[in-house]
Amino acid sequence: xxxxxxxxxxxxxxxxxxxxxxAVAVLEAMGKKLGLAFGFEQAVVGGCAIDQEGxxxxxxxxxxxxxADAVLLGAVGGPKWEGLDYAIRPERAxxxxxxxxxxxxxxxxxxxxxxxxxxxxxxREVIEGIDLMVVRxxxxxxxFGQPRGVEAFEGGERGFNTLVxxxxxxxxxxxxxxxxxxKRRKKLTSIDKANVLESTELWRRVVTQxxxxxxxxxxxxxxxxxxxxxxxxxxxxFDVIVTTNMFGDILSDEAAMLxxxxxxLPSASLGSQAIAGRxxxxxxxxxxxxxxxxxxxxxxxxxxxxxxxxxxxMLKYSFGLNEASTQIETAVFKVLAQGFRTPDIAAxxxxxxxxxxxxxxxxxxxxxx
Ligand code: IPM
Ligand code: MG
Numbered sequence: 001x002x003x004x005x006x007x008x009x010x011x012x013x014x015x016x017x018x019x020x021x022x023a024v025a026v027l028e029a030m031g032k033k034l035g036l037a038f039g040f041e042q043a044v045v046g047g048c049a050i051d052q053e054g055x056x057x058x059x060x061x062x063x064x065x066x067x068a069d070a071v072l073l074g075a076v077g078g079p080k081w082e083g084l085d086y087a088i089r090p091e092r093a094x095x096x097x098x099x100x101x102x103x104x105x106x107x108x109x110x111x112x113x114x115x116x117x118x119x120x121x122x123x124r125e126v127i128e129g130i131d132l133m134v135v136r137x138x139x140x141x142x143x144f145g146q147p148r149g150v151e152a153f154e155g156g157e158r159g160f161n162t163l164v165x166x167x168x169x170x171x172x173x174x175x176x177x178x179x180x181x182x183k184r185r186k187k188l189t190s191i192d193k194a195n196v197l198e199s200t201e202l203w204r205r206v207v208t209q210x211x212x213x214x215x216x217x218x219x220x221x222x223x224x225x226x227x228x229x230x231x232x233x234x235x236x237x238f239d240v241i242v243t244t245n246m247f248g249d250i251l252s253d254e255a256a257m258l259x260x261x262x263x264x265l266p267s268a269s270l271g272s273q274a275i276a277g278r279x280x281x282x283x284x285x286x287x288x289x290x291x292x293x294x295x296x297x298x299x300x301x302x303x304x305x306x307x308x309x310x311x312x313x314m315l316k317y318s319f320g321l322n323e324a325s326t327q328i329e330t331a332v333f334k335v336l337a338q339g340f341r342t343p344d345i346a347a348x349x350x351x352x353x354x355x356x357x358x359x360x361x362x363x364x365x366x367x368x369x
Contacts, residue, residue: 016074136248
């Protein structure tokens with residue numbers, strides 16, 4: 001086993017600065033426990049990189065991310081940088097990393113921990129037992145399509161973006177989704193707007209073709225508007241959802257709220273680059289799906305669990321450490337079961353704690369496991 005695992009740590013902005021240290025501490029505790037050698041290297045990204053270097057994704061940060069086996073990212077953005085030109089906004093750093101690292105597959109699991117059922121705004125019977133995975137295409141579609149821009153038009157202006165998908169792009173994300181479904185309940189729902197958009201009519205056709213290689217997985221198709229509705233009406237019907245970049249962005253936020261808080265949802269972004277010496281492990285970027293939450297930043301209020309669970313995904317997908325990954329998940333489960341909650345998920349009868357204490361309690365559980 002290659003025992004030096006290089007992790008690029010990019011906390012970013014806002015609560016990213018508070019939640020990332022907790023996830024790093026969890027990885028360190030796990031490393032100590034299992035005798036694994038993690039090497040961490042930190043760099044600036046997003047708004048703080050704009051402040052320090054003038055650009056959201058400095059060359060040095062990109063190089064660090066490209067050289068690492070895995071990237072652990074917090075969040076980027078904040079009101080301070082909102083007026084900037086699109087080309088140098090903090091969000092460009094995220095998109096740049098995804099593009100440059102070729103991370104075309106974004107896995108966003110939404111699982112409801114039983115003790116969290118009351119934190120959701122939906123009725124217990126609707127959400128109890130949900131366990132779904134959104135597989136979002138991440139380097140194509142309207143996020144990256146050309147042409148794009150805002151130009152002068154008829155005395156006013158005209159803003160435009162391009163929604164484009166190629167056979168290849170659809171095929172590779174479909175394969176990831178079928179592979180994921182195969183390891184789960186073998187049910188895949190492909191989301192499109194094929195009744196209106198040609199690009200997603202192609203999407204539906206290609207996903208259907210790829211299905212021939214996965215006869216053991218049940219495939220169905222659904223329009224995105226219907227999916228948005230079904231997610232709150234009867235989310236338990238879903239196992240794996242595969243969809244385009246923008247539909248996935250929207251639907252994954254919706255799926256997150258089914259579980260009570262966006263502060264609990266991790267993500268993995270994967271490409272096709274394997275880690276040297278470990279062909280079954282993919283280089284990836286791991287981040288919570290929530291944003292930088294500037295309103296609560298610096299107050300020890302942020303929920304570090306989505307980031308800690310992202311670190312767990314890293315161990316599984318980039319390092320093949322399934323057992324260690326499960327241990328982190330179990331530790332999180334136990335802390336929640338003991339009634340500890342950060343403010344975003346606090347409810348009557350629970351014990352409210354801050355970011356740091358939450359991290360510490362997860363580590364205590366890891367040590368005790
Ligand atoms: C996400 C975020 C990003 C996206 C933003 C910050 C660029 O919302 O990861 O879901 O739209 O992809
Ligand atoms: Mg989003």
